[in-house]
Amino acid sequence: MRYLLIILLFVACNPIKRVVNDPKKFELMKEIVVRSGACANDTVIVSKDSIVYKDSLIEKKIQVPCSDFDSTFGDTRISVRSGVLTYEHKCKEKTVTKTITNNIRDRALENILKSDIKNRDSVIGAKERVIKDKESEIKSLKADVKSLKGDVRTEKFKFWLLVAGIGVFIFRKPLLRVIGL
Numbered sequence: 001m002r003y004l005l006i007i008l009l010f011v012a013c014n015p016i017k018r019v020v021n022d023p024k025k026f027e028l029m030k031e032i033v034v035r036s037g038a039c040a041n042d043t044v045i046v047s048k049d050s051i052v053y054k055d056s057l058i059e060k061k062i063q064v065p066c067s068d069f070d071s072t073f074g075d076t077r078i079s080v081r082s083g084v085l086t087y088e089h090k091c092k093e094k095t096v097t098k099t100i101t102n103n104i105r106d107r108a109l110e111n112i113l114k115s116d117i118k119n120r121d122s123v124i125g126a127k128e129r130v131i132k133d134k135e136s137e138i139k140s141l142k143a144d145v146k147s148l149k150g151d152v153r154t155e156k157f158k159f160w161l162l163v164a165g166i167g168v169f170i171f172r173k174p175l176l177r178v179i180g181l
Contacts, residue, residue: 035109035112068081075089
């Protein structure tokens with residue numbers, strides 16, 4: 001009985017069954033597995049193709065009226081025997097190797113990375129718009145501060161002019177006596 005309850009508990013709460021039956025959870029799990037590289041099928045195939053040119057001998061014979069001689073210049077031999085000019089040239093062995101690299105790409109990972117780049121670009125664009133809005137707000141506030149500074153100066157001037165006027169009004173009699181009027 002106890003084993004039956006434990007088996008029922010595991011069967012009822014099977015997380016794999018929950019993931020497989022819910023498409024949103026399945027897509028999220030697929031993205032996590034692909035990002036981790038557990039199912040990566042990125043491989044590089046290198047194939048080499050070689051062409052080998054072996055030693056070969058080029059030989060030409062021409063009839064010439066000349067005395068016999070024999071001479072060698074590097075890989076070329078020129079000889080004249082009995083009026084026959086012989087030209088021999090040995091070609092060296094040459095190997096040409098072409099390497100072709102083919103890549104097989106993981107399309108699922110590419111799609112995930114493309115969506116990440118798209119999301120990042122949209123976030124960056126939104127932040128740039130916020131920065132531009134804040135910069136324009138700062139400019140308008142600086143202009144307001146500048147105009148308020150001018151207003152404060154004129155108000156200060158008016159205040160001190162009023163204080164001087166009140167002072168003159170209060171002390172008018174002693175001032176007139178000092179002046180002599």
